[in-house]
Amino acid sequence: MSESPPQNNQITVMLQQARKGDSAAGRRVFEVLVTDLVAAARNLMTSERTAHTLQPTALINEACVRLMQQDVVQSAENRRYLFAAANRAMQQVLVDHARSRNAAKRGGEVQRLPMDVLLDNFETENGVEFSKLHTALEALEADSPRQREVVEHRYFGGFSVEETAQLMGLGTATVKRDWKLARAKLYATLTQVRE
Template sequence: MSEVTQILQRAETGDQRAIEQLLPAVYDELRRLAAAKMQSERADHTLQPTELVHEAYLRLIGSNNGRHWEGSRHFCCAAAEAMRRILIDRARNGKRLKRGGDRLPVNLDVIDVAVETPDQEMIALDDAIDRLAQQFPDCAELVKLRFFGGFSLLDAASALGIPQRTAERKWAFARAWLCRELA
């Protein structure tokens, strides 16, 4: 049993010392996941990978009401999902009227026709993944781990407990399904 799994088990019982040891034990992995996700964000995004890690960690630990972590992989999968939700929430909040709605900043020296923003693309992708999850939940989980978690196909297959070849087929199907939905 890994050190992280032992810490997670102790943290589940409310051991404050284990909760304090958890972040340093998983920080590097969570930081890697956040950095991978943030690379695909727009350049002017105000959220930094470190902030994303901390916010996801707080959501996971703060909502740990009887939640059982089956190990570090399970915890990292949950963290990837938390990061996805944080980024989607930020994208949706940016679309609110009080934050400019769907208006884009305009350079008055060079006025361009407004185009779809990365936030709009992120929201459209999230909506498409939700539709995919209704019909093919296992494919949607694979997409979330790959796209939002930064997992390799092999790591995602391992996290989901499926053979790599099955993951390859599901990944190909999910990509084609999402491309059709987003077209």
């Protein structure tokens, strides 16, 4: 029988315990983080065939390596920071891979890697290159860091409006409004990029 996931405040308590040197709490936090990354990767691959298990695994592994290098469990103050760091790590992995893939295409030698299928699926489903979306997200953050965070939790993390509101300490009406405004701003930015 598997153990149920910790509640929101339990994650923050475990983070505090990990920062005080409790390695068991640190491992448990990282397990929760990996579970979140798996869900987020699956969210990005919703229309992909189930046989493509390697792509989300490669993404998750690389994101975990980056999170360990950042020592996110020791530096995270709370659950909100932890999940934001996880979403950003996953996005950065995809951006870096998209950029290297595009550079390889220009160079003539293209070797398909596991994350290529994930990126191809994302770009086909959304009609935008991931690197251009990342640029639009950076512009959104300059305008409204909170709206970018809402996008990250809703879109990349796969959280519902209610889960995002609880994670960020906001009302659901605020999250709905930020989500709507952020999507409009991203659309406007991406439309300008295409022209």
